[in-house]
Amino acid sequence: MNACENAKVPYTIENIKKCMCPKCPVQANSKCAMDKLENFARGLESAREGDVPGPQDVPGMYCSAGRTTCQDLYPEEQCICNTCAVWKEYHLQNVKPTMYFCQRGRAV
Known part of the structure; x- marks a missing residue:
């Protein structure tokens, strides 16, 4: 089963x-x-239709995939999750954790 x-x-x-x-x-x-x-970005150019890169290869979608594997983020900076079309479409203001999915894990 895929983690996502x-x-x-x-x-x-x-x-x-x-x-x-x-x-x-x-x-x-x-x-x-x-x-x-x-x-x-390079992978998108050569990807076949229907191909979806693994979460470990994407610098985002943490609301779906969970915490980042990158260790050099700056969580003291202002999160912008609430400006995202995905946030709005899936009503992520009503989920836990709220924002900072990259550090706190996926939306549930």
């Missing part, structure tokens, strides 16, 4: 593309997150 199958927010390529995490100040200075973003 029971997530409130579906882990889909459509949601990954809407995700605001790559623009978040919490990971703006993270070399790990920026490397993942670069690799993800």
